[in-house]
Amino acid sequence: xxxxxxxNSVFLxxxxxxxxxNLVQGQNEDSDRHLFGAPGSPLRLPxxxxxxxxxxxxxxxxxxxxxxxxxxxxxxxxxxxxxQVVKGxxxxxxxxxxxTLCKKPAVLxxxxxxxxxxxxxxxxxxVCVFEIWDIPWQSKFTVLKQKCQPxxxxxxxxxxxGQPLVPTKTDKESMELLSEFKEFVFKYNRTYSSQEEAxxxxxxxxxxxxxxxxxxxxxxxxxxxxxxKFSDLTEEEFRxxxxxxxxxxxxxxxxxxxxxxxxxxAPPRWDWREHGAVGPVKNQGMCGSCWAFxxxxxxxxxxxxxRGELLSLxxxxxxxxxxxxxxxxxxxxxxxxEAIRNLGGLETETDYSYTGHKQNCDFSTRKVAAYINSSxxxxxxxxxxxxxxxxxxxxxxxxxxxxxxxxxxxxxxPLKIFCNPWMIDHAVLLVGYGHRDGIPFxxxxxxxxxxxxxxxxxxxxxxxxxxxxxxxxxxxxxS
Ligand SMILES: *[C@@H]1O[C@H](CO)[C@@H](O)[C@H](O)[C@H]1NC(C)=O
Ligand SMILES: *[C@@H]1O[C@H](CO)[C@@H](O)[C@H](O)[C@H]1NC(C)=O
Numbered sequence: 190x191x192x193x194x195x196x197n198s199v200f201l202x203x204x205x206x207x208x209x210x211n212l213v214q215g216q217n218e219d220s221d222r223h224l225f226g227a228p229g230s231p232l233r234l235p236x237x238x239x240x241x242x243x244x245x246x247x248x249x250x251x252x253x254x255x256x257x258x259x260x261x262x263x264x265x266x267x268x269x270x271x272x273q274v275v276k277g278x279x280x281x282x283x284x285x286x287x288x289t290l291c292k293k294p295a296v297l298x299x300x301x302x303x304x305x306x307x308x309x310x311x312x313x314x315x316v317c318v319f320e321i322w323d324i325p326w327q328s329k330f331t332v333l334k335q336k337c338q339p340x341x342x343x344x345x346x347x348x349x350x351g352q353p354l355v356p357t358k359t360d361k362e363s364m365e366l367l368s369e370f371k372e373f374v375f376k377y378n379r380t381y382s383s384q385e386e387a388x389x390x391x392x393x394x395x396x397x398x399x400x401x402x403x404x405x406x407x408x409x410x411x412x413x414x415x416x417x418k419f420s421d422l423t424e425e426e427f428r429x430x431x432x433x434x435x436x437x438x439x440x441x442x443x444x445x446x447x448x449x450x451x452x453x454x455a456p457p458r459w460d461w462r463e464h465g466a467v468g469p470v471k472n473q474g475m476c477g478s479c480w481a482f483x484x485x486x487x488x489x490x491x492x493x494x495x496r497g498e499l500l501s502l503x504x505x506x507x508x509x510x511x512x513x514x515x516x517x518x519x520x521x522x523x524x525x526x527e528a529i530r531n532l533g534g535l536e537t538e539t540d541y542s543y544t545g546h547k548q549n550c551d552f553s554t555r556k557v558a559a560y561i562n563s564s565x566x567x568x569x570x571x572x573x574x575x576x577x578x579x580x581x582x583x584x585x586x587x588x589x590x591x592x593x594x595x596x597x598x599x600x601x602x603p604l605k606i607f608c609n610p611w612m613i614d615h616a617v618l619l620v621g622y623g624h625r626d627g628i629p630f631x632x633x634x635x636x637x638x639x640x641x642x643x644x645x646x647x648x649x650x651x652x653x654x655x656x657x658x659x660x661x662x663x664x665x666x667x668s
Contacts, residue, residue: 234270234280240323241270244280247330248319252286253293255335258313260288261303265314273604277324279333281406284319285340287312314340318406333409369416370394377418390421397421401595410602410628410650414595418640427594431637432614433477433519436587436661443513443523445663448565451576458623459579460632466490466582467620468501470645472638474545476517481507482636483585483616484525488535488665490583490620492559495667500558503541506532510550517547522585522616522663526564529665534560560667567662571651574662575622583620583634587661588649590615593635598643600630602650610657619662622651631658 234241245264253261268283288311289303306312320334370391373379381387401414408414419427428434461467468489473482481504493499507514511528514520529535534557541551567577567584578584589612592603621632629651639645649655 232272234272236267236270238270238272240272240278241267241280241282244321244323244330245282245284248282248284248321248332248335249286251332252317252319252335252337258288259292260306261291261293262286263289263301263303263305265305265312268316275322277322280319280321280323282319282321283316285314285316286337287314316340366395366398367391369398373416373420379421393423394421396423397595404592404595404603404607407604407607408602409604410600410630411626412592412599412601412603412648413597414592414601415597417595417597418638419594422594424591424594428614429477430475431473431477431479432590433479433616434614435515435519435521436480436613436616437611442521443527445523445526445564445566448567448577448581448664450568450573451580453576453580455572455575455622456579458621459575460621460623461490461578461583462620462632465499466493467618467634468499470634470639470641471504471543471636473504473636474543476508476545477515477519478504478508478517478545479616479636480514480520480522480525481511483587483618484522484529484665485535486618486634486636487522487583487585487663488529488559488561488667490618491561491665491667494582496559501538502535502559503538503543505543505548506536506541506550506552508543508546509548510552517545522587522661523564523566526561526663526665529561530563533557561665562668563666565664565666567664569654569659569662571654571659574619574659575651578619578622581664583618585616585661585663586619586633586658587613587616588658589613589656592656593642593647596642596647598648600625600628600648600650602628602655605655608656610654610660613657613660616661617647619658620646 245267249262249264256262263286264284265287266285268285270280270282273279273281288306290306291303315337317337318334319332322331322333323329373394379390381390397420398416401416404414419431422430466489467486471482473479484507485502485504489500489502507520507525507528508516510532511520511525513524513528532552533554536552536556537558540556540558567574574584589608589610591607592601593615617636618634619631620634623630623632625648630648631651633647633649635641635645635647637645649658654660
């Protein structure tokens with residue numbers, strides 16, 4: 190399992206090196222070196238690639254149609270380009286565009302005959318990221334993404350005898366980085382024990398920003414990735430504090446009864462938050478107890494639907510008293526149901542409050558507020574999961590949480606390489622599903638506080654079993 194994760198990291202590292210080195214520094218050496226990767230992963234392209242030329246022409250055309258500038262603009266430099274085989278080919282291009290001498294509307298067969306402005310002030314160079322989807326057998330190009338920003342003034346034009354008049358691109362970037370880091374430290378109230386520690390955290394922060402940029406550039410949904418409250422943690426730290434490697438270990442699973450299939454097909458959308466079955470977002474803190482939050486969330490929903498009362502149930506009881514699981518070291522929902530049945534039920538959050546570390550078990554049967562009678566495991570088909578959810582209540586699920594560390598808002602649709610469905614390491618609660626701007630999503634209640642994602646929620650693309658979301662769906666049963 191570790192190998193896969195390491196391979197993931199190595200791959201990510203390589204992708205980052207190439208992608209970010211190009212994006213940030215505009216380097217373009219050894220552009221013939223193709224990126225080696227798993228089948229389906231993005232492949233780096235040389236600027237001379239014939240397929241790429243057509244795609245760039247198409248992107249230019251669309252860009253000019255969508256802008257109301259006076260001059261026709263053209264790509265002056267391809268900073269980086271990659272393609273990925275999907276249904277057809279998906280191109281990701283980072284390029285510089287500048288004004289030509291041709292005035293619009295110049296409907297030209299070949300805008301390449303238009304020369305560039307020679308005055309840099311009139312050139313108005315921008316750096317753009319294009320993502321173009323090419324379905325060759327339909328002769329169809331689609332723009333998936335087009336994001337442009339003015340290029341930073343180039344060093345040449347600002348240098349006088351080797352002394353920059355204004356900060357160079359690199360200085361400017363590190364100043365921006367520093368100010369973002371300061372903002373982060375202030376916003377999330379961070380204190381570091383020493384200057385060395387602060388320097389180390391700044392480097393990690395920078396690395397995480399790059400990872401977020403890569404996820405952003407390659408996201409196929411509408412998600413925004415960036416600075417989150419985890420931005421000064423290494424992936425290792427994040428995983429060991431918040432995630433739960435036990436979830437990947439299939440052999441530890443207690444087999445559950447299969448759930449009866451839903452009576453009717455899934456309605457187009459459903460959200461249990463609109464039906465009073467979901468309590469406020471909680472915070473697991475620095476403890477790998479996601480499994481406990483996933484299970485209490487499910488039981489809160491089941492109890493509400495059977496008994497009409499929305500309680501807030503105790504995760505700490507599970508952390509302290511569930512001997513089948515490993516408290517802050519991780520656990521499995523299937524074990525937790527069994528433990529709750531053996532204990533006799535769950536106390537409320539008020540009676541048995543969360544501390545985020547393991548203590549002696551202080552459970553009392555007199556304080557049981559909710560019990561369960563059994564538990565079931567759902568189908569692995571996303572449509573059936575949706576239908577079951579709409580009929581029966583929020584579902585305990587688990588997934589690969591790599592992209593979640595960097596997620597801010599929108600519907601997250603990371604590339605598979607960032608979200609291996611076999612590396613399940615986080616348990617959460619599925620509370621609903623629907624479409625947002627045409628993108629099908631799962632609404633996922635997380636346990637990282639309300640200041641995570643969208644008011645504590647994560648939205649994940651639905652329909653391609655992304656991140657293993659379909660692999661461990663279960664529910665308690667209250668008879
Ligand atoms: C910020 O952190 C300090 C020390 O860790 C703590 O005492 C203080 O309560 C925190 N403030 C907020 C607003 O979280
Ligand atoms: C469900 O479990 C509760 C508590 O253990 C028990 O009192 C109740 O009789 C059970 N219901 C059924 C139908 O088995």
